Amino acid sequence: MSIYEWLFPCLRPLPAELAHKLGHWTLRLPVPWAGSAARDPFKWNGIQFGNRIGIAAGFDKNAEVLSGIDRMGVGFVEVGTILTEPWGGNPKPRMSRIPSEKAIWNRLGFTSDGVAPVAARLGRYRRSNRSDLVIACNVALHPLTVKTAGEDPGFLDRARQELARLARELHGCADLFVVNLSSPNTRGLRDLLYGPGFRDELIEPLGEEIAALDAASGRTERTPILVKLPPEDADGKPWTPDSIAACAGPLCAPGACDGFVAVNTSIGLARDRALSPDPDLPGGLSGAPLLPLAVAGLRMLRELRREDQLLIGVGGVDRPEDAVALQCAGADLVEVYTGMIFHGPGFPAACARALAAEKPVKRGARHDC
Ligand SMILES: Cc1cc2nc3c(=O)[nH]c(=O)nc-3n(C[C@H](O)[C@H](O)[C@H](O)COP(=O)(O)O)c2cc1C
Numbered sequence: 001m002s003i004y005e006w007l008f009p010c011l012r013p014l015p016a017e018l019a020h021k022l023g024h025w026t027l028r029l030p031v032p033w034a035g036s037a038a039r040d041p042f043k044w045n046g047i048q049f050g051n052r053i054g055i056a057a058g059f060d061k062n063a064e065v066l067s068g069i070d071r072m073g074v075g076f077v078e079v080g081t082i083l084t085e086p087w088g089g090n091p092k093p094r095m096s097r098i099p100s101e102k103a104i105w106n107r108l109g110f111t112s113d114g115v116a117p118v119a120a121r122l123g124r125y126r127r128s129n130r131s132d133l134v135i136a137c138n139v140a141l142h143p144l145t146v147k148t149a150g151e152d153p154g155f156l157d158r159a160r161q162e163l164a165r166l167a168r169e170l171h172g173c174a175d176l177f178v179v180n181l182s183s184p185n186t187r188g189l190r191d192l193l194y195g196p197g198f199r200d201e202l203i204e205p206l207g208e209e210i211a212a213l214d215a216a217s218g219r220t221e222r223t224p225i226l227v228k229l230p231p232e233d234a235d236g237k238p239w240t241p242d243s244i245a246a247c248a249g250p251l252c253a254p255g256a257c258d259g260f261v262a263v264n265t266s267i268g269l270a271r272d273r274a275l276s277p278d279p280d281l282p283g284g285l286s287g288a289p290l291l292p293l294a295v296a297g298l299r300m301l302r303e304l305r306r307e308d309q310l311l312i313g314v315g316g317v318d319r320p321e322d323a324v325a326l327q328c329a330g331a332d333l334v335e336v337y338t339g340m341i342f343h344g345p346g347f348p349a350a351c352a353r354a355l356a357a358e359k360p361v362k363r364g365a366r367h368d369c
Contacts, residue, residue, distance in 0.1 A: 027068030034073025291316025302330030
């Protein structure tokens, strides 16, 4: 029996956030969680991934357990969401597990230490480790900035400066950036993604800032920027080909972003379960019920994306076969989060082995396996 299997029944009665903290603590133990890690090399844009499985954003928001994540045998991790300044998130209750559905409801709302300590931890990890763990930095606008969108004419300038600052402070330690405009737990954030003005005026200048940083540091390949997408439209209804094209289509134009992470948690599924005390902030649902939305979203995105854009699939991977389903729907790489909470730190490596055992899928192919 693994340590996790022994520990999980003890964690179950604890509040979800406390259990998460204890889980983080156990990851610091020098235990090789993965058994045999899968070698399944994948190269994109000059970045070499050891295998196709990563840990999704939100698990290591502040770069505190990178060595433990590396010992899980994954190819990459999305650290964050990272904000410019510290933020404590939304009031409690803000997270609970739904074991009967293998799901988690949360409306944490960006609990971040702020970019300075996170960049310092990432820098220390990079200097003291020989690991080939690929690190994506997931960044977002600060909730206090988002609050002023639509009211304050200086909003766009401030938002651009904020993203530029995140890029400058994290550039040396990020293999790629993910811009998170899809968290359902910061009021007004998703509106920036659905509104074309904001989306284009924020992502393009960030690309220019990163290109300048690449040039100044002598980096030959451009540090890519991906955009994290929700599983649904502005009303919380699952994507249709038209609604996803209206949102993500412009981001597939030449020179726009370098790919997508799809999908974030679902407002629609959270509303159905009425778990939030605040109907204006229903939170987001992750885990098994999200899989069909993630599969459908990826299938539509693979028709929209440019051939050179990367697609990272995430949402509802609760069995290694689900990771394969996301790959078959069009994902080049796959991330896990909630499945790992229910099945333990050996779960990501089991998914990596399942993907490695599959026939390699040609990048950019229109496939369903
Ligand atoms: C507790 C919790 C916190 C999360 N925090 C973030 C976050 O800070 N940034 C982000 O982009 N996604 C965040 N996510 C969303 C995950 O990255 C992922 O998109 C989502 O959970 C779907 O994957 P899953 O079904 O495998 O969990 C969070 C998810 C959970 C459950």
